[in-house]
Amino acid sequence: MRTRVGQDFATGLLFIVIGVGAILTIQFYDRLPMGIPQRPGTGVLPLILSWCLVGSGGLLIIKAVLAGDTALSRFAWRPLFLVTIAIIAFGLLVDGAGLVIAMVAALTLCALGTPETRWPEFAVFLVIMLAVGVGVFVWLLGMPIPIGPVRMPDWLSVILR
Amino acid sequence: MDLDSVFSNLALGFSVALSLKNLFWCLMGAMIGTAIGVLPGVGPVATMALLLPITYFLTPEGALIMLAGIYYGAQYGGSTTAILVNLPGEASSVVTALDGYEMAKQGRAGPALAIAALGSFFAGTVATFAIVLAAPPLTKLAQQFAPADYFSLMVLGLVLAVVMASGSIVKAMGMIFLGMLLGLIGTDVNTGNTRFTFGIGDLFDGIGFVIVAMGVFGIAEIIKNLGDPERRDLVSSKIEGLMPTKEDFLRCQWPVVRGTLIGGLLGILPGGGAVLGSFASYSLEKKLSATPEKFGKGMIEGVAGPEAANNAAAQTSFIPMLTLGIPSNAVMAMMIGGMMIHGIVPGPQVMDQKPELFWGMIVSMWLGNLMLVVLNLPLIGIWVKMLLVPYRLLAIAILFFCCIGVYSLNNLWSEVLFMAFFGVLGYAFVKLGCEPAPLLLGFLLGPLMEVYMRRAMLLSRGDPMVFLQRPLSLAFLIVSAVVLILVLLPNMRKAREEAFQE
Amino acid sequence: MHRRKFLGLAGATVAATAVPAAGTRAAGWPDKPVKLILPYAPGGATDLLARPWSEVLSKAFGQQFVLEHRGGAGGMIGTEAAAKAAPDGYTFLFTPNATMTVLPSLRKTPYDPIKSFEPVGRTGDLVCGFVIHPSVGVKNFKEMVEYAKKNPGKLSYGSAGLGTATQLRLEMLKFKAGIDILHVPYRGSADALNDLLPGNVHMMNEINVLPHVKAGKLILLNINHSERNPDFPDVPTLTEHGLKDADVPIWYSIWAPAGTPKEITTAFNAKLVEIAKTDDMKARMRAINSQVPVQTPDEMRDYLEADTKRNAELIKAANIKLE
Numbered sequence: 001m002r003t004r005v006g007q008d009f010a011t012g013l014l015f016i017v018i019g020v021g022a023i024l025t026i027q028f029y030d031r032l033p034m035g036i037p038q039r040p041g042t043g044v045l046p047l048i049l050s051w052c053l054v055g056s057g058g059l060l061i062i063k064a065v066l067a068g069d070t071a072l073s074r075f076a077w078r079p080l081f082l083v084t085i086a087i088i089a090f091g092l093l094v095d096g097a098g099l100v101i102a103m104v105a106a107l108t109l110c111a112l113g114t115p116e117t118r119w120p121e122f123a124v125f126l127v128i129m130l131a132v133g134v135g136v137f138v139w140l141l142g143m144p145i146p147i148g149p150v151r152m153p154d155w156l157s158v159i160l161r
Numbered sequence: 162m163d164l165d166s167v168f169s170n171l172a173l174g175f176s177v178a179l180s181l182k183n184l185f186w187c188l189m190g191a192m193i194g195t196a197i198g199v200l201p202g203v204g205p206v207a208t209m210a211l212l213l214p215i216t217y218f219l220t221p222e223g224a225l226i227m228l229a230g231i232y233y234g235a236q237y238g239g240s241t242t243a244i245l246v247n248l249p250g251e252a253s254s255v256v257t258a259l260d261g262y263e264m265a266k267q268g269r270a271g272p273a274l275a276i277a278a279l280g281s282f283f284a285g286t287v288a289t290f291a292i293v294l295a296a297p298p299l300t301k302l303a304q305q306f307a308p309a310d311y312f313s314l315m316v317l318g319l320v321l322a323v324v325m326a327s328g329s330i331v332k333a334m335g336m337i338f339l340g341m342l343l344g345l346i347g348t349d350v351n352t353g354n355t356r357f358t359f360g361i362g363d364l365f366d367g368i369g370f371v372i373v374a375m376g377v378f379g380i381a382e383i384i385k386n387l388g389d390p391e392r393r394d395l396v397s398s399k400i401e402g403l404m405p406t407k408e409d410f411l412r413c414q415w416p417v418v419r420g421t422l423i424g425g426l427l428g429i430l431p432g433g434g435a436v437l438g439s440f441a442s443y444s445l446e447k448k449l450s451a452t453p454e455k456f457g458k459g460m461i462e463g464v465a466g467p468e469a470a471n472n473a474a475a476q477t478s479f480i481p482m483l484t485l486g487i488p489s490n491a492v493m494a495m496m497i498g499g500m501m502i503h504g505i506v507p508g509p510q511v512m513d514q515k516p517e518l519f520w521g522m523i524v525s526m527w528l529g530n531l532m533l534v535v536l537n538l539p540l541i542g543i544w545v546k547m548l549l550v551p552y553r554l555l556a557i558a559i560l561f562f563c564c565i566g567v568y569s570l571n572n573l574w575s576e577v578l579f580m581a582f583f584g585v586l587g588y589a590f591v592k593l594g595c596e597p598a599p600l601l602l603g604f605l606l607g608p609l610m611e612v613y614m615r616r617a618m619l620l621s622r623g624d625p626m627v628f629l630q631r632p633l634s635l636a637f638l639i640v641s642a643v644v645l646i647l648v649l650l651p652n653m654r655k656a657r658e659e660a661f662q663e
Numbered sequence: 664m665h666r667r668k669f670l671g672l673a674g675a676t677v678a679a680t681a682v683p684a685a686g687t688r689a690a691g692w693p694d695k696p697v698k699l700i701l702p703y704a705p706g707g708a709t710d711l712l713a714r715p716w717s718e719v720l721s722k723a724f725g726q727q728f729v730l731e732h733r734g735g736a737g738g739m740i741g742t743e744a745a746a747k748a749a750p751d752g753y754t755f756l757f758t759p760n761a762t763m764t765v766l767p768s769l770r771k772t773p774y775d776p777i778k779s780f781e782p783v784g785r786t787g788d789l790v791c792g793f794v795i796h797p798s799v800g801v802k803n804f805k806e807m808v809e810y811a812k813k814n815p816g817k818l819s820y821g822s823a824g825l826g827t828a829t830q831l832r833l834e835m836l837k838f839k840a841g842i843d844i845l846h847v848p849y850r851g852s853a854d855a856l857n858d859l860l861p862g863n864v865h866m867m868n869e870i871n872v873l874p875h876v877k878a879g880k881l882i883l884l885n886i887n888h889s890e891r892n893p894d895f896p897d898v899p900t901l902t903e904h905g906l907k908d909a910d911v912p913i914w915y916s917i918w919a920p921a922g923t924p925k926e927i928t929t930a931f932n933a934k935l936v937e938i939a940k941t942d943d944m945k946a947r948m949r950a951i952n953s954q955v956p957v958q959t960p961d962e963m964r965d966y967l968e969a970d971t972k973r974n975a976e977l978i979k980a981a982n983i984k985l986e
Contacts, residue, residue, distance in 0.1 A: 007594040008329065014593070015335045022342055022357070030356055038623030042354040045611045046345050049338045056335035063331065072592060076388020080588055083384050083560065084581050090564040091577030103561065110560045114387040116553045125554050129561055141203070143569050153574070210732070217718060304861035350737075350850055351825060365740065486874060487857050491704065494853070501711045502718075504950050508874025612850065619847050620819060620863065 006069030008060045015057030022050040082113035096153030098146040103133050167293060170520045174293075177521025178528055183226050186219060190227035191529045194234020195536065201242055201250040201375060201566040205235040209495040213502065221503040222518050226525040228499045229479070232492050233285065233526065236475050237533050240277045240468055241544055245270060246559050248379040250566070252370055253471035255601050256325075256439040258378060260456065260463030267459050270548060271403035274541045276413055278534050279405075280465045281472035284421040285530035288476035291425055292483075292523050296512075299477070300484045303429040308616035309627045311430070313637035315610045318437040320641040321444035322599040324648050325456075333599045336590075340603025341610070343368065351615060363575040372576055373604055375563045376583020377590060377597040383556045384588045403541055409461050416446050416466035424470030428477035430489070436605050438474040439467035440598075457596070476526060483519060485509060692752050692927050696727040699757040699917070700748070702741025704734035708852065708870060708951075712787050712915050713757050715947045719938055730757070737826050738762040739772055746774035750922035755783060755931075760914050760970060761827050768975040769826045769983065776971065780918040782963035783928050784935035787953040789913045790892055792885040792901075793836065794872045796862040804884040804904050811842035819845040821855030821864040831911040831974060832868045832887060834981040839909040870952045887911070894952070911977070912970070914956075916963065932960050 026032050026043050035041025063069075086109035093102035107126055111117040137143050152160075177183060193212075197203045209228055216224035236253060243254035244261035257277065264273040291299065306314075319337050326333035346357045347367030358364040405413070423445065424438035446466045447456045456463050479496075481487045486507030488494035497507045505515060512519045550558070567580045590597055621627035628634050699717060703709045713730050720728040733741035738761060745756035763776040774780075793804070799818065801807045811818050822830040825848045833846055844866065849855035852869040859867050860880065868887060876883045876895070886892050886900045887910045901909045917935070919928050938944050939955035948954055958966060977983075 007592075008332070011332055011335070011593045011595055014589070015339070018339065018342075025357055025359075029359070030354070032354060032356060033352075036623065037625070038618055040615055040618055042349045042352050042356060045607075045614070046342060046356060049342050049345075049607075053335060053338040053342065056331050056338060059331045060329070060335070063329075070594065075592060076384060079384045079387035080585065083380065083387070084585055086560060087380065087564055087581035087584065088578055091568070091574040091581070094564075094568055094577070095572070095574050099565075102564075106564060107557050107561060110383075110557050111553075113384075114553055114556070118553075121554070122557075125557065129558060133561065133565060136200075137565055137569065141569075144572060145565075145568070155574075213714075307861070307863045308858065351848060366734075481857075485856075485860060486871065487860075488853050494704070498710055498714065501951065502714055504947065506874050506950060509878045509880065510874055616847060616849075616858075619845070622816075622845075 004065055004069055006064065006071045008069045009064040010072060012057040012060030012064065015053050015060065019050045019052075019054035019057060022046065022053070026050065079113040082109050086110040086113070092153060092155060094145065096149065096151055096156065098148040098150060099133055099138065100130060100147055101149065103130055170516065171293060171524065173516060174520030174522075174524030177222055177517050178226070178525040182220070183223055183521065183525060184528070186223040186227040187230050187525045187529045188532055190230020191234040191237075191532050191536065194231040194236075195238040195533065196234075197231070198235035198238020198250070199241050200238075201248045201371075201379070201562050203566060203569060204251065204371070205232050206491045206495060207570075208235075209492065209499075213495065213498055216499055217502050221500070221505060221515075222521045224499050224503065225496065225518065225522050226529075228496055229522060229526055230529045232496075233472065233475050233529060234533060236472055237278065237281060237537060240281075241274060241537075244273045244277065244464070245544060245548060246379070246555070247382045248559065248563070249374050250371060252374075252436050252601070252605055253439050253467075253474070255374060255378075255598055256443045256467040257464055257471075259443070259598060260458070260460050263457065263459035264461065264464065265548065269402075269459065269461075270545045271541055272405040272409055272461065273464050274544060275403065275538065276405050276409060276461055276465045277468040278537045278541075280413065280417045280420065280469040282530050282534045283417050284424060284469035284473035285476055286527060287421050288425050288428070288473040289523060289527040289530070291477060292480060293520075296480050296484050299429050299480055303481060305633060306430060307631060307634075308613045308620060309631050310633040310637065312610055312613040312617055313628060313634040313641070314430075314437070315606045315613065317637045317641045317644075318440060318606055319599075319603065320644050321437075321441055322602040324444040324448060324644060325440065326596050326599055328594055328596055330648060332595050336595055336597070336600040337603035340600035340605075341607030343373065343600075344604040344607035345611065351612070361575075363573055367608075368579060369567075369570055369576065370601075370605065371570060372567055372580050373583050374601060375567060376580045377587030377600065379559060379563045380580065380584030381587025381591055381597075383559055384584065385591050386552060387556055403545060405461070412462055413465035416442070416462040417469040419445060420466035420469030421473045424473035425477045427470075428474030429480045436602075438470040440602055442466040442470035472530075479523075479526070482507065483522075484512065486511070690926070692930065693724055693726040695753065696729050697724070697752075698729050698731050698754045700741050700745040700754065701730055701732050701757050702734065702738035702745075702762055704732055704851075708789065709757065709759060709915070711951055712789075712953060715944070716757070716786055716938075719944060720934070723934055723938060737766060737824060739766065739774075743773045745918070746779035746920055748920045750781075750920040750924075752919070752923055752927035752931075754920065756780065756918040756920075757786065758916065758918065759789075759828065760912070760916070760967075763916075763918070763967060764970040764974050765828055765831060765978075766826050768971065768978045776967060777964075779921050781921055781923050781925075781928050782932075782960040782967065783917040783919050784932045784960070785939075785956050785958050785963060786915045786917055786935065787948055787955050788888070788915070789870050790886065790888045790952050790954060791868055791870045791873065791913075792883055792887045792892075792895075792898065793832075793866055793868045794859075794876055794881045794883050795866050796859060796864075797880075797882055798862040799865050802882065804899070807884055808840050808842060811840075811844055815843040816845055818866060819847050819864045820866040820868075821847050821849050821859055822867075823852040823855060823869060824848050824850060828911055828913045829867075829869055830983070831977060832913075833866075834983055835909050835911050835977055836906075838977065838981050839906045873952055892952070893949075911974070914970075915953075928960055 026046050032043025033041035034043050086106040089109055090102045090106035093105055111122050134147055138145055138147060197208050209231055239251040239254040240257045243249045243258040244265055247258050247262040249255040249258045261273045322337055323330055323333045346364055348355050348365050355365060420442040423442050427438045443463055446462045447453045478489045481489050482493040482496055488497050500507050564577055568577050587597060617627055701709050701713055717728040717730050733744050742762040748754035766772055767776055795807055801810050820833045837844055847864050852871050855867055856871055858864045872881055875881045883895055883898050885904055886898050936957050939957055
């Protein structure tokens with residue numbers, strides 16, 4: 001399907017937004033020095049790259065408007081949202097609440113991400129995965145990950161304080 | 162070097178490597194390596210660091226043989242996860258995932274895994290003999306490279322990444338720029354300034370490659386597949402043959418040879434050259450192919466060439482370490498650590514003073530590669546069966562392995578959150594029709610290029626002409642320009658035709 | 664690497680046992696594995712020096728001495744982690760002087776070498792000297808200085824990075840000899856050696872060049888130490904070359920987070936001194952061109968202050984900046 005505002009246009013927009021954001025960060029937030037030719041400063045390459053990114057974005061938009069563009073397909077919001085939440089849950093729970101709780105939370109959230117999940121099957125699978133997680137990673141590989149809850153996670157204590 | 166001494170050296174090597182103990186350590190190393198290679202996120206460097214203290218109890222030969230085994234074993238294992246579930250845990254397997262995973266989706270995971278193993282074995286064998294026959298001259302070759310040459314070589318690498326992309330050229334270039342920018346996040350090692358960290362402490366050291374790779378490849382793939390009603394366990398529906406067909410072998414023979422050559426040459430460069438091997442091989446095969454448009458859609462050449470290249474590079478990256486005592490990457494630094502534990506000072510004298518160690522290790526690398534093929538070919542059946550697990554469960558397992566893999570890198574929960582971010586970004590790329598491979602190459606090369614650019618400018622006292630005055634650098638830049646023009650011309654013509662049709 | 668978890672666990676233990684228990688805890692020290700934080704990536708000089716120590720210490724105390732590499736930001740990240748670790752005698756910092764006596768004079772550091780740490784013991788001085796690539800055409804130190812005087816800025820020197828003692832060694836040479844040499848910072852000394860061997864850069868001063876000196880690929884011009892090196896008996900020291908106090912020592916040491924019980928640091932120091940005097944350790948150290956001076960914690964603190972002062976003066980005089 002051809003339109004004018006599709007994949008290329010959106011990519012161009014994304015590139016420009018990131019590029020401009022990077023330029024502003026370099027100039028006004030990080031305030032990176034540019035140095036002299038013999039000693040190019042910290043800011044030189046990031047600035048060049050940011051402008052190149054903006055340039056590519058601009059070209060993409062021009063191309064999309066002039067030559068047409070492939071239409072965007074629908075986003076799969078449910079898995080996008082739930083998979084992301086599942087990973088975040090794992091990250092927030094793992095070093096405070098321990099591996100078991102983090103895994104139960106993350107894997108259940110991920111299972112919610114698709115209507116195909118059959119819950120009895122998932123329950124069995126979850127137990128197997130817990131055994132793999134604790135058995136392989138903590139016991140066999142000796143990774144220093146707490147299995148059960150040990151303390152309040154860092155981020156929570158920061159919020160509470 | 163005359164042939165007699167080659168044979169006597171090889172004989173010495175075999176006598177060391179074939180001792181029962183050393184065979185055992187070689188097997189152990191190869192097996193541990195394969196296991197950690199298959200587990201996403203757990204890399205060879207962390208494993209070797211973990212095992213270094215244990216190696217003290219082995220003989221120096223046993224220790225180095227095992228450590229080396231972990232390294233090339235991990236290369237084998239890494240391609241398995243890349244092919245089966247689109248999870249490149251190592252820089253070298255990013256390229257393998259491109260066509261390997263497509264093959265798996267078409268039910269050809271078996272041939273993909275087999276050709277990866279066999280291609281790697283061929284490359285490993287050739288590279289081992291290259292080390293035996295030509296380690297000193299190859300070292301000299303690597304020493305021809307000055308900072309300006311490295312910079313231009315990396316420019317060429319990035320241009321090749323543009324060739325590699327199957328979609329729009331401008332998009333691929335944008336992805337490279339974006340990848341390089343992402344690679345520059347963190348503390349600038351040269352000056353100590355921080356860039357794009359926004360005061361977040363866990364960003365000071367930059368973002369790990371594994372985090373980005375798992376996000377844009379692994380997580381994005383899960384989101385895409387879970388939301389795609391068309392998918393319906395495409396992978397498990399049809400599995401054709403475990404072994405490559407005769408036609409597959411015929412198609413792969415030259416890609417493997419070319420891949421070995423490219424990878425072997427780039428591998429000796431002690432400064433990130435090895436990363437380029439698989440990327441360069443893929444671009445070359447695509448350029449030479451009669452059907453370049455099929456790359457990225459399950460071409461077996463796209464698995465065979467890069468796999469050969471990365472294994473050849475893995476072997477030849479031992480050359481600077483063995484002949485000069487210079488580590489070309491973190492893995493080689495660990496090897497040097499392993500030598501030092503036994504009181505062996507790495508350097509040019511090792512070859513003369515410890516011939517049994519030097520040659521024993523080289524021969525063991527070949528034996529280890531042989532063991533890996535023997536071990537891995539029967540395993541292919543088991544790996545492929547794994548794909549029969551319904552995707553609704555497989556997705557959950559992949560998600561878990563990504564999470565724990567990333568967490569185990571540094572035990573930082575914040576890095577798991579970064580991966581979530583790159584998962585969303587990766588999914589956006591899927592929807593926008595942007596390929597993530599050029600982004601990852603940019604991510605790897607960006608910081609290196611900056612280092613070499615600065616060093617070249619410093620040594621030339623600020624004269625940018627140095628990039629044109631050095632013959633090697635000039636040659637790389639000319640090749641880059643030619644390749645870029647070759648790629649852009651047909652594309653521009655096509656774009657113009659499309660514009661006229663409107 | 665496992666800072667957070669460790670802090671959490673350690674914090675909990677300290678809270679549970681309360682302060683007066685520190686003395687009794689010190690008596691049985693160590694009754695669990697001890698962690699040595701190295702502020703650099705594995706495989707470098709720090710790692711090479713720490714490995715024999717961790718092994719010998721593990722044997723001597725009957726508890727594992729585990730090395731934990733926390734590289735990044737010129738050593739600041741690992742040093743900061745050690746400074747903020749629980750002062751219970753189970754986490755120490757194993758570092759070269761760069762993080763303690765060089766970096767704080769160059770930039771704001773998130774730790775204070777004096778206030779954040781208790782001295783424990785010295786673990787080795789690296790003995791090396793300036794080497795030069797034969798393509799330059801000079802044979803000894805005097806010729807190098809003459810060459811540099813005739814061609815200011817033409818020679819180049821590779822250091823292990825900005826703000827490292829290897830950079831200061833060059834600055835000190837330039838300052839004392841009144842010559843100009845281009846400083847090229849690398850990412851670690853292995854990276855620099857890689858450019859030195861083909862002659863892309865001309866000079867270095869780090870132990871990893873010595874095997875190449877022995878192989879005849881590079882020329883050792885002097886020894887950066889108070890006395891000559893037994894491996895290179897013909898190479899004079901800097902003082903013998905007429906440059907007094909021109910050495911910038913590279914010395915390694917172990918530090919405890921401030922507040923660690925004195926009993927523990929004293930016991931640890933005594934053991935380090937005892938080990939340093941053994942022939943086995945002397946031989947191991949010599950294999951990597953290092954030797955271990957013996958100091959009490961108090962002497963070490965004075966040494967730290969003197970080294971800091973000297974480096975600060977040099978940094979000011981030579982106008983060294985991180986940019």
